[in-house]
Amino acid sequence: MYVPARRWGGSSPLLLLVPLALLLSALWAGTVRAADNVAAPPAAAAPILDPMPEPVQSGLGLVLEEYARFPKTEAVPGPVTDPRLMRHARINALVELPDRTERKAVPDLNGQLYLVEDGKQPQLYLDIAGTFAPQFFASRGMGQGFGYVTFDPGFRKNGRFYTVHTEAASATGAVPDFRQAASSTYHGVITEWTAKDPSAATFEGTRREVLRIGFNGQVHGIQQIDFNPTARPGDSDYGLLYAAVGDGGTGKSNAEPGTLSLPHGKILRIDPRGTDGVNGRYGIPASNPFVGKPGALGEIYAYGMRDPHRFSWDSGRGHAMYLGHIGEHAIEAVYEVRAGDNLGWSEREGAFAFDRNATNPCHRILPLPADDEKYGYTYPVAAYDHNPPPDWNCTADVGRAIAGGFVYRGAEVPELRGKYLFDDLVDGRVFFTEADAMRRGQEPARINQLMIYDTSGKRTTMPELAGDKRVDLRFGQDARGELYLLAKANGKIWKVVGTKRFADCRTNGTELNHVMDGGNWAPVTPAKWQFPGREAILAEAGAARPGPRRPFEYAVLAKGPAFGSVTIEGEVRLDTPVSVSNRDVIIVFGHQSDTKFYYAHLSQDNTIYPHNGIFVVDDADRLRLDHQWDGAKGAPPAVTDEAWHDVKVVHCAESGEIAVYVDGARDPLMTAADKTLPGGRVGFGSFDNTGRLRELEVRGTPLR
Template sequence: MGVRRRWVPAIIATAIAATLMAPPAGAGSTTSTDAPITDPVPEQPEQSRLGLVLQEHAQLPASQPTPPATDQRLMRHNRINYVGEAPDGSGRMYVPDLNGPLHLLSGGQQHVYLNFEERFEHFYSGRGMGSGFGFVTFHPEFAENGKFYTVHTEDEEAIATEEPTYPNQPDPFVQSVVTEWTAADPSANEFAGTSREIFRFGFSTQIHAIQQIDFNPTAEPGDPDYGLLYLAVGDGGIGLDTDVPQDMSTPAGKILRIDPEGNDGPNGQYGIPASNPFVGKPGALGEIYALGMRDPHRFSWDPGGEHAMYLGHIGQHAIEAVYEVRAGDNFGWSQREGRFEFRPENQCWLYPLPEDDEQYGYAYPVAAYDHDPPANWPCNSDSGHAISGGQVYRGTDLPQLRGKYVFGDLVDGRVLYTEVSEMKRGAERAPLHEVQLFDTDGKRMRMTDFVGDGRVDLRFGTDSERNLYLLAKANGKIWKVVGTRTGSGSEVTEGVARDLVSYYDFEHPFAADDSREVDSGSSRTLLTQVNGGEDMRVVDSAFPDSNNALQVQQVAPAANGNDDWKAGVWEGDANGVESLSAFNGTKGATVMGWFKMTGENPSPNSTTPDTDDRFNAVGLAGILSGDSNGHDVRALLELIQVNGELRLVALGRRLDGGASQTFAAQQDWREVLPPGEWVHVAATFDYTTGEMALYRNGRPLPGFYTVPGDPWQVDGSGTSGTNPRGVKIGGSFPQNNVERNPCNCRMDSLMFLNEAASADTIAQQYLRFFRH
């Protein structure tokens, strides 16, 4: 089975109306320009040749939310979300699971140390991505004092009876509870001892509560920061339409710092460090260390250098950011998202900073990437991106990683890094790099391959030796980074990349709905896997670095229905698919990819009662014309009958509604595409000259034109000045209202270029798939 996950509908952003505090005068205005910014971080993470070798370290047991979840995103193998090492010299690793268990790992053995679902009557983990047992951190003197600290969420029944540390948000839905535990025997593998509640706060929604609590592991006894507990408190989901993150009288949207051993807090259960930046400021909570946050998901300290604190901050609909956190910082939410002005009335865009921005004193990210939803995906829908803050590697075993802040996207599972030396406040964003991943056998994989799911739910952790770990809720596994290696770079040659409009390698399921495939070409046009959905992505390798392929097939040969597995893009509007405008008036096109015949071709004709009748064509892949009904094409690779014999053809149309021309291979199609064998096939179309060509495994195929004369009406210009209606793959009619010409086959690395590629370009691209 390939990478898969149950279908998850797009989550449309909804605003929760509330007015808690007016925004600062002028903070939301701009005096320079009102032009929106539709691509705030145009530079994408660069594909690095640095690779991490991952070795499976542990498989944690399955668990279930309480109450049972209805949100598919919570229906994971389990919901493990961190791995660390207890600071007692025992080597025991701890792993919290949002569904309740706290696991200890030691010598290959697993123990449930404490189960929150059993311990707390009102424990709640059934709604909200961060609800449940969120985090655990151990006091630096745990070996002596047995103290550790946790945060978990409780339901509305607890809210009705339990007194919060500070007034809850309006109509609270969950409360985050911070608890201090004291183990009678710190070396035991099951908790026995006492506990006390030290902090409680209620949030209006099930999102953006307290995500992490932690001690600064770089602080030594006698340092001002030693033994102080940091709490990352989200905005409760209401910062979008209120100024809660800027309101200094509430904990929401802040990082707090408290002294668990003090008693001058409002409930007498903790202290407020005198060194906190807002102590004594009228109207401000003394616990506040930094403010202006939406969802401060993960923070960590650099164990080397200047021991900087870094925060991975999940944005609204555009910016995923890394901040360096210093006492008194204000990151600007919800007046700012990253280094841009945010306006809640139009979340599809961000705006330039106003000319008077410096007066507000906001601190901006040292590194960031944007969501960049696919071109044909609603901008106000969940596009499946969220940053997972990581770790600065300062270990000794992997010198190529030293000084790099390694983090990732928790949804799609990309692993990224940036150099700490380049993450400077007040400077340009540090460049981001996407690392390659390998298993211990040297096979290049992606996290979606490691977990077998389009939604990874990736997190990072470390141990006392500063080793790096990755973990995922999708399959509940933990991997240790045991080595580095040099990867082989992109599968796409420079010659192809210049003209590559769409590229589907079936290694990039769309995390918000992995019945779709992300386009790695310039157009970023989301591909739909019709009828078969995620099951169409299967484990198969057309070339060494491939892991998955697309399966298309006829489903019910005897029924004239609409259940065949195929793929495509369709826009019935006369304006066509805007993101495919590179094919509007183009002077040339190329369609190429890997194909493997896996069943009966051509398929039985499901439109006739004759069981011996067959369709007269087998659809491979093509670009539709601007006036297409889902069948007519601008450029197509196909098997079709020519003079009564099935042949591999390039079929093209220069003008919408005009005549087509077919260039057919002379060789028998069964020799070109033998059953069970991966073959690279390409078709090129030069609309200015009328020349077409076919290629097999990088070499030209001899062929002939089937229509005499000049059906294209060649005049030196390109195609019609219209956008294509879409693309079709594995049959006709990607809108799925008719099924014709199915292909029982697999496909990999389909490329659509707006140029008639040369023979050398195609040969080089074919060879590139085998670079090593």
Template structure:
């Protein structure tokens, strides 16, 4: 009886423990990822020299828009060169007109009015990509006069015209592809014929047909010669509702890149051909036109015209991820099951999640480079964060500093980026991506500028274009201007000047805040005791100013520094002072093992008030700056450059080719140099200052 009672008790205990374990799905339910890509774009130390070449005429949407984002000077969205050797550039405006730019003067003239041709059905009054979306000239345009346009129709077209491929339920817009044949390809105004070749139905007013283009690497006789690629969006809601899953559904065209032969006739409507080498051609239940799929907003694509000749796509994300993908036949980017290399869940409109353990079985093609939105903590996740990627070309032109770099931009805020093509490698796990670098910009006089300044608006609406030689252009809807990249410039690359000061480790050359805390044994300048906070504005507690030599305007400071505070202690730092006027007016570069709080690991100005952070690497929404500059107790080489004329500041560590921190500030145009810390100990040696003495 005792044994039976014991057995029953053991069974009851076991059952209780089993029942107490939550279901496997609940136990393993992953937490959302709050910062999908913690690493921010790094400073490149390189800038683009931009020359304004044209301004296109002001234009208006097809009806007064209700979305303020459509109220622009015009809505130019691409610039390219006609493939006929004429040197003429072409520019489409979403509001309806196609412009040619004269080879010499770059004066614009209307070549074709797409809106007038298709009125009253032509539509550009709502949706950021609606209207005359794109134009692609046949590679043999010089002889056959053929080119292709993508535009959007609504109104009567919805009842009088029928989409060729499966439309989305509740279709509200048509994306239309037309072929045009110019009677005289040399003419400055179109005259000829046109025919519709493809019509696609979309339910939403965004993510319609984006870019259309030909592979510039294909030559006559190649299988890809004359094949037209079409970037087709998901209609704006390809993740939920009636259209949920469209990007993964191979029976519909939405959320795909299509590839067609305009000269063929074997399509369902008989107006174009489906290439036999398309990955799904001839397969029952699948759209044979599909080349790649799983896309939300495939905004811009291009081919590397050198090197690998790979095709790259800039893909605009939903929650947070702006990504670049290598596109091959049959590629699946994963939307709407994935956004970038993260799980997208339809039941959570605000977060992304880790990939599942069995993710490899799906075979998704993850980004070769990506950045995230980093929205503020109080962000309404249903609203626009003000970020969207636009590609982008692998540069193969005449400027050596840019060769082999894939240049792209953020449409909204106008930031300029690049990745190195050789580092853009596919990783099936989605974990390895090419580093993204941020570029500066300069006018032709060498003055640092931003695209917001050049466009005259905080919303730049910026895009890239290219000419036949591979030289790149930038164009902005905000003011309708086009700039050509005519050179490159090193950030804070001013010449250091004729004066040099070195071999100054002796005590007589320094003026410390607290002399008793310092040691000058010969080669080194040593802060031997930690400083304490002093009255006045918040600033470094203890430093010594170099008295030897002149007051410098532009200067380059080279030295080796060491943090003697043990690594077990947090908040370790040393500082390099420059532009020093007095105890409450100077700059300093803060080199720290911590980059997660505002006062650490950055560039600061003290101007009669608490130190103010001025470096361009501080991410206030995520509370982190540049990667920690010093994390051990070893010697490290440091270089600080300060260009007094422009206000550019750059900080390099250990001989790096790129700065770890940059800033732009003109508060102080001259001053002395120094070394110190807040409340740590450290030392400096081999100090050399080169620069221009202040007048």
């Protein structure tokens, strides 16, 4: 069930839709201490099948330049049977060494640690797989292998850095420092390395084991280890090592992520140079939130997590810590994490109750209980849902998983400043939110999807750049705050070198206005139209005509030239009552004949192929072009009432980019790229409804 929400972001009056549950519950709890209560889903609550609004298509795009290519590698030990592990190179992160050399370290899950410098080929620095053979394990489970590397802030002098890798429990005689209730399948191992010469191109030195954790599943292990780069010598956080530890893949069926006596499903914070930890090889910071609490591990910084994938600190605005948290059934989320937080898994998935005992596995997401505040859970500052196709088997992987990112505070791409950039690691979509809008205890920040361009200005996608529909995408960041994207699919890294606005071509040359007199228009059926002076009114619904499937009734502006690149602005109104859900009007452009033209379809319905999108008619049935259509629905409905709405259509003939804006929004409601038609005349109409146009202005380059 849905109800209209307030305007998303405040710039557009389009009414987006949010679950009724969001309005019935006090979802967004503020900062909380660890809760002792365990919340149960409300027994009689109806499941929520579409819990979150879709990310908004932004008109902003990233310009990417290829930075490095990595050698092909294989997961060991073989044979590998999961096609998701058969990648070119399972590069997993990019971090810059804190030694002023501008070298970047890149771990490959298959067991290699590379160093790469600007303009140079990657060089193998350390063979992790070989060092820990035969127990090194990377051939089953999405995160198995050599997962991450981080460098002590004093690396330039002390040569210390840290890695995390996995070992098969059956191949090692080591006993884990911590383990889950069931027997361990693999171990996640944090190792400290000390380089004899920190400036050397290959590693030579010593190592020691810091911490070993046993997991009874093959996924959701230790995902990231890192130091807080915003901490300075003398700060309480300086030199402390954070570790994001997953639930081992079993947290949905037990309470271990919320159990403070285990490290699983937690973010840990330890002192790698201390000695008062459980094994004497690390220390427990006295400032950790559960130090001294009976039955609780002092190592825990925050808890209640399924798969805490990537975290980072904002170098501005209070140095907030943001976590990209991979969901189970429906919710991919960004959290601002503070000491003692409980994210609620597996009682909660995002800001919803999670019914882990549901008899129908498709119905696990429920509204929050009325007394939710008493449990003290921390909820996301931004989130998106899985939006599965209608035929999805809800027990299967839907192909959505968030990879956390970074708040951009660099200097090279000013339009990104203050934005938190992240991605979906599976399908390669890249997103941003405004960091200032990500506030704990407030409505979640709007998520915007970024476009992707190559350095020639051609629009592309991450699947196209990676050569695979499964991208396996991650963000990286250098010491200057500049951003990089890494793909396992083809083992490439791209640097973000700029931004580009979609459909930003110049459309000056000829301008038409005051054109609403009937003598300026050529309708398909003149008897159905009225031109009282300031409006073009389609007063009678059109009827299907012979030929290709296309809008039934429209009028072409005959005054002035045909246009190539063009901007069309006007106000439209749907006169058909709102009780007719599929009512529409269209803006015609690139019109060359009755069977060759483009049109933007503005409808109250966005759930079926012919509605609310950008189409081309090219001597054949209309073909949908817009990027928003995903096979189930497209952009949010363009018009949901009987009021007047501002509409702008921009067509850049040279690039083929088309953008449709409604009610002055900065970002387009619909976008497409197509070069079928170089341009033509503009017009207005509908399929089989009534409506009107006024205040029309057309600016563009005459078609030659």
